[in-house]
Amino acid sequence: MLEELTAFNSDVPIKGIRFYLAGGRTFLIVSLRRLKILSSTVMEVKRKRVNFIISHTVGKKFTSDNPAEYLACLAKKMNLGEQVLGLMTAVDVRHTVMSSDTKRGLAVATLCAAEVDRACSDEGVAAQTSITAPGAINLVVLIDGNLSEAAMLNALITAAEAKTMAVMRSGIRLPYGTPAAGATNDAIVIACTGRGKPHPYAGAATDLGFLIGRTVYRSVTWGIGDCLVANGAARLKGC
Numbered sequence: 001m002l003e004e005l006t007a008f009n010s011d012v013p014i015k016g017i018r019f020y021l022a023g024g025r026t027f028l029i030v031s032l033r034r035l036k037i038l039s040s041t042v043m044e045v046k047r048k049r050v051n052f053i054i055s056h057t058v059g060k061k062f063t064s065d066n067p068a069e070y071l072a073c074l075a076k077k078m079n080l081g082e083q084v085l086g087l088m089t090a091v092d093v094r095h096t097v098m099s100s101d102t103k104r105g106l107a108v109a110t111l112c113a114a115e116v117d118r119a120c121s122d123e124g125v126a127a128q129t130s131i132t133a134p135g136a137i138n139l140v141v142l143i144d145g146n147l148s149e150a151a152m153l154n155a156l157i158t159a160a161e162a163k164t165m166a167v168m169r170s171g172i173r174l175p176y177g178t179p180a181a182g183a184t185n186d187a188i189v190i191a192c193t194g195r196g197k198p199h200p201y202a203g204a205a206t207d208l209g210f211l212i213g214r215t216v217y218r219s220v221t222w223g224i225g226d227c228l229v230a231n232g233a234a235r236l237k238g239c
């Protein structure tokens with residue numbers, strides 16, 4: 001049973017993109033036009049083109065030796081076929097936030113589900129931290145544009161930089177005092193429609209990079225704020 005997410009659908013500036021909630025635990029992004037993707041998710045996709053992206057809530061104690069297979073089974077149960085990309089999160093996906101913006105014919109919408117109980121920095125990760133345990137800032141960056149392969153990589157870098165800046169400015173610190181830069185299992189999805197003129201770049205100096213950076217920064221900031229409120233601003237477990 002799919003529940004249409006009317007607030008998201010009315011705000012997204014990209015034609016042919018729709019959002020739904022399935023079973024109360026799966027956030028579903030549907031694109032009428034097949035999306036070209038680049039991602040750091042565990043679930044690989046054939047031909048790097050998808051019509052569906054799912055973000056699924058699992059419990060905070062969830063662990064799996066094969067999370068990609070878990071997500072593939074979920075997609076099969078939802079009858080989504082093979083052209084689907086999946087993410088998992090310990091966040092209630094009903095707390096997903098979206099920031100969107102447009103500039104000179106370009107449109108970007110970034111969705112974020114943030115769980116920062118497992119905040120970390122590049123200085124080190126605790127050895128006891130499971131690489132499959134949930135605890136992530138998940139980002140899906142939807143772009144109404146035609147990006148080259150290099151521009152897709154540019155977009156991923158720009159999104160990662162903006163995410164890191166938002167986390168560092170959130171004030172979250174690890175037990176040894178270092179500002180957090182992310183969470184242990186962060187994932188980013190870049191998805192573009194392929195419409196319009198080709199874009200060879202997506203760095204911060206471009207209009208596209210500006211939109212990516214702005215929407216990622218805002219969505220991560222909002223997502224972290226929601227997470228801290230949900231946790232009662234309790235002391236976070238760093239690594």
